Amino acid sequence: MIHLDIPGLGPIELRFLVCDYSGTLSVDGVLVPGIERYLSMASQLLDVHIITADTHGKARDQLAKVNATVHILEGDLHDAVKVDYITSLGAEYCIALGNGNNDIGMLRAARIGVMVLLEEGCSSAAMQSADIVVRSAADAIDLVLNPNRLKATLRC
Numbered sequence: 541m542i543h544l545d546i547p548g549l550g551p552i553e554l555r556f557l558v559c560d561y562s563g564t565l566s567v568d569g570v571l572v573p574g575i576e577r578y579l580s581m582a583s584q585l586l587d588v589h590i591i592t593a594d595t596h597g598k599a600r601d602q603l604a605k606v607n608a609t610v611h612i613l614e615g616d617l618h619d620a621v622k623v624d625y626i627t628s629l630g631a632e633y634c635i636a637l638g639n640g641n642n643d644i645g646m647l648r649a650a651r652i653g654v655m656v657l658l659e660e661g662c663s664s665a666a667m668q669s670a671d672i673v674v675r676s677a678a679d680a681i682d683l684v685l686n687p688n689r690l691k692a693t694l695r696c
Contacts, residue, residue, distance in 0.1 A: 542585055542687050548696020552651055555633040557582050557684060558626050559608075560646075561592030561599045563639045563660035565677050569596025572658070576606055578681040583607040585684060586635070591625050593618050593642060622646040637680050644669045652690065654680045 542554040559565055565575055582588055588608035592599050603610050613621055623645040626634045636643070636650035639662040647653030647669040655662055655670035656677050667673055672693055674680045683689045 542684065544687050544691055546691050546694050549694055553633055554586060554635050554651065554684070556589060556626070556629050556635070557586040557681070558589045558591060558629070558634050558636045558646065558650065559677065560622075560638040560640065560643050561590050561603070562595040563658055563662070564637050564643075564656045565590065566596075566598070566602060567659045569594075569598035569602070571602045572677060575677050575681075578678050578685075579606050579608060582681050582684050587629075589625070589629070591622055591646075618642040619645045623649050626650055635684060637677060638670075639663070639666055641665060647671075652694070654683065656680055 544552040546552060565571060579588055590603060590608050591611045593613045599612060600610060619642045626636060626646055626649055631649045632651050634650040635652040636646045637654045637656050638647050639656050641663045643666050647666060653670040655667050655673045657675055
């Protein structure tokens with residue numbers, strides 16, 4: 541759990557890190573090198589959840605050694621399912637990472653939404669929905685591991 545008091549936003553309590561997989565933690569379905577270590581460090585502070593449409597069909601294998609709950613989406617309306625997922629956790633306690641159109645609602649609903657820009661790019665709507673934009677999932681998780689960075693970025 542992470543407690544923050546951000547000037548202009550007030551107290552924040554983070555309990556969950558909720559990540560999209562494709563284009564956020566992986567490129568072409570393969571985990572970004574070194575991200576397992578970052579997820580492991582984050583899991584010492586927060587309950588880590590990875591929710592994905594699994595575009596490339598590699599998520600379960602790639603995440604086998606990661607200390608996280610992995611949820612593979614089925615059917616349609618993934619944007620709404622992701623919002624429902626973090627709402628069931630308690631969206632006010634979530635920091636969410638995503639990059640695509642199906643992450644827009646999740647980024648908006650989470651207490652802190654972080655848009656990750658990897659090689660696969662991001663949707664401009666996802667960028668506009670996020671509180672913070674970073675270059676990689678490692679940079680996003682560094683915000684969790686060094687909460688004063690969140691404070692510096694989000695203070696009013």
